Amino acid sequence: MDMDMGSMSGMGGMDMSSTSMFTPANKRIAQIYWYLVAAAVGILVLTRMIDLLRLRLAQRQPGVIPFRPENLFAQTYDTMIAVCREISYPQIWTFTGKYSRFFTPPPLGRCLLLLIYWTVILTMLWSNTILGPSSANYAYRWEIVGFRAAWVSVTQLPLIYILSGKVNIISILTGISYERLNWLHRWVARTIFLTLIVHWSFFFREWDIAHFVKLEMDMMPMVKYGFGAWAVIGWVVLSGFGFFRSACYELWFLQHLIAAIVLLWLVYVHVPIYARYNVWSSVGVVVLDRLVRTLRTVVINCRLSPSRKGGNQIRRRRIGYDAEVKCLSSEFIHVTVRDVNFSWQPGQHIYLTIPRAGPFEAHPFTIANVSRLSSPQDKSDRLELYIRVHQGFTRRLYRLCQGSExxxxxxxxISGPWGVPTSIGRFESLILVATGNGASFTVPIFQQASMTTTHLRQISFIWIIPDSRHLAWFRDQLLSAAGSALLRNINVSVHVFVTRPGRDSNPQSLEGNPLLEHKYEINCPEAEAASEGPQGSKQAILSREPSTEKDFSHNGQEASSLWTSSASNDSPTIILGTGRPDLDTLIRPVVEEAFGETGIFACGGAQFTDSMRNYVASLSDERAVHKGTAAQGLYLFCETYGW
Structure with missing residues (x-):
């Protein structure tokens, strides 16, 4: 970023004439960059406003189904959106090795966005900078590229810090949650690292030709700061790979934060005064983010007066909350935070700090229950988390409660709640699919949808778990939500698949199992048989032959039995089965019967969500959604756990 390096008698020193000659064009390039960023954000804002307008118009007209095209404009718009989704969803490669999984490329849509971004950067970098011998500025052929690369690099700097913050202007305007922008934060940093190589290598080549590299270093201390900035961002890029983040997140976060601060100081010292506005913009973004987050955390964790319930005062902490930690198994713990005084939306998460397990550590966890302020059925003011035990904070927390009577x-x-969940009010049909503790994400959405949505006609909830005992985590919530949906004439089905049933695969062993109420109906279906569920809808046969997580169908043996909670036709039912399901037989009927847009929410590991991406893209293309057929829109939202 040595933007003040000119030629001193043709030897690469400071020469204001060359600087003033290059600067106007480079400043225009910087302006164009931010115009393009603003245009991209503007397109996202426009689509958001159109969606909100269509939803409000549909809500004012009870007979209208949201996002079902009724005119030429809506049909054209929805066709364009469907094509964009089919292009953006697919995951071309998914690596599953212990180390190779960290090199899985982004989905196709993100790859295309990166390709567009790099095309813009390369155009900015090389336009009018490659000079021939006949050019009047040929003597500056190395410097002009070095200067341009410096401007292209430093101009991108504020975007890195914008994309890294929880409170950022892009999320506020577009409604895209901050964590879903983090991948772009990393890739912009990698792009800057490469453009900086172009910057210093062209200047270094000029110095080498003139044989005064050492003289340049001695005369211009700012050059050393420039190399320092490049080294720091190189370290940030290298350590930012998932392998390092997952190895020791606490240490990674601390060094990442320090490196981000040091980088701003090095760039500030290195660049000339007229380019420091990029540094100050970055500082402003960081300060705003940290200020809002700090104020929000203080307000949530500090209370001035005790609450009252039934005329009696309830003792509670004035600072912080009481968190009950219970060991569910060697792999999972359940955290219940009592007496919370704030609300949240399904799908949001908090950052939890428990000083006994880590005084300066805050880790994100998805909230596994609905807020009492948004759920008339839930009168308790608690917040629940289901946490998988890993290394570090979660392992220490597990040891604190292990063996306690x-x-x-x-x-x-608590810091939060954070995240911008997708509105479910737009969907006519809803499909929720989760593996393991991914139900922490889908169950609250199920509860909220069953109580509040007005246009929803059918819900399918699918949960894949390794052990049937996990069903106890959300049994009551699932039955309650299903009952609420049935009362509102919503066609609902709840499927739970146990992939490692063990002795639970024997129906007789379930007779005393408290996971479901009362008795069990035991059916022995043959191949092609089916069980009638609530509302007369057919339930798919469950396969007990295991398959890889990325496969949605197989030709294995049919399950030997099917279990449901004993209930009448208008009572909520949970259907249990063993093995991994053929998700196509569960998802396709809901999609084909939809009168409007279908929302598909999936939560689990990267391999599972990548498979969902490919499946939904293929299904949308197969049914020719909004391409002259009656097939309605498919919206996929993937929440991925892990790195």
Whole structure:
């Protein structure tokens, strides 16, 4: 980013004439860059406003189904959106090795966006900078590229810090949650690292030709700061790969934060005064983000007066919350934060700090229940988390409660809630698919949808778990949500698949199992048989032959039995089965019967969500959604756990 390096008697020193000659064009390039960023954000804002307008118009007209095209404009718009989704969803390669999985490329849509971004950067970098011998500025052929690369690099700097913040202007305007922009934050940083190589290598080549590399270093201390900035961003890029983040997240986060601050200082010292506005913009973004987050955290964790319930005062902490930690197994713990005084939306998450497990550590966890302020059925003011035990914070938390006869309670602090969940009011049909504790994401959405949505006609909830005991986590919530949906004439089906049933595969062993109420109906279906569920809808046969997580269908043996909770036709039912399901037989009927847009929400590991991406893209293309057929829109939202 040595933008003040000119030629001193043709030897690469400071020469204001060359600087003033290059600067106007480079400033225009910087302006064009931000115009393009603003245009991209503007397109996203426009689509968001159109969607909100269509949803409000549909809500004012009870007989109108949201996002079902009724005119030429809506049909054209929805066709364009369907094509964009089919292009953006597919995951071309998914690596599953212990180390190779960290090199899985982004989905196709993100790859195309990166290709467009790099095309813009390369155009900015090389336009009018490649000079021939006949050019009047041929003597500056190395410098002009070095200067241009410096401007292209430093101009991108504020975008890195914007994309890294939880409170950022892009999320506020577009409604895209900050964590879904983090991948772009990393790739912009990698792009800057490469353009910086172009910057210093062209200047270094000029110095080498003139044989005064050492003289340049001695005369211009700012050059050393420039190399320092490049080294820091190189380290940030290298350490930003998933392998390092997952190895020790706490240490990674600390060094990443320090490196981000040091980088701003090095760039500030290195660049000339007229380019420092990029540094100050970045500082402003960081300060705003940290200020809002700090104020929000203080307000949530500090309370001035005790609450009252039934005329009696309830003792509670004035600072922080009581968090009960319970060991569910060697792999999972359940955290219940009592007496919370804020609300949240399904799909949001918090950052939890428990000083006994890590005084300066805050880790993100998805909230597994609905807020009492948004759920008339839930009168308790608690917040629940289901956490998989890994290394570091979660392992220490597990050890604190391991072997305790009574559920221990710890002082805790909360930051959040964070995230911008997708509105489910737009969907006519809803499909929720989760693996393991991914149900922490889908169950609250199920609860909210069953109580509040007005146009929803059918819901399919699918949960894939390794152990039937996990069903106890959300049994009551699932039955309650299904009952609420049935009362509102919503066609609902709840499927739970146990992939490692063990002795649970024997129906007789379930007779005393408290996971479902009362008795069990035991059916022994043959191939092609089916069980009638609530509302008369057919339930797919469950396969017990295991398959890889990325496969949605197989030709294995049919399950030997099917179990449901004993209920009448208008009572909520949970259908249990063993093995991995053929998801196509569960998802396709809902999609084909939809009168409007279908929302598909999937939560699980990267391999599972990548498979969902490919499946939904293929299904949309196969049914020719909004391409002259009656097939309605498919919207996919993937929440991925892990790196």
């Amino acid at each position: 009574r559920t221990p309670t710890f002082l805790s602090f």
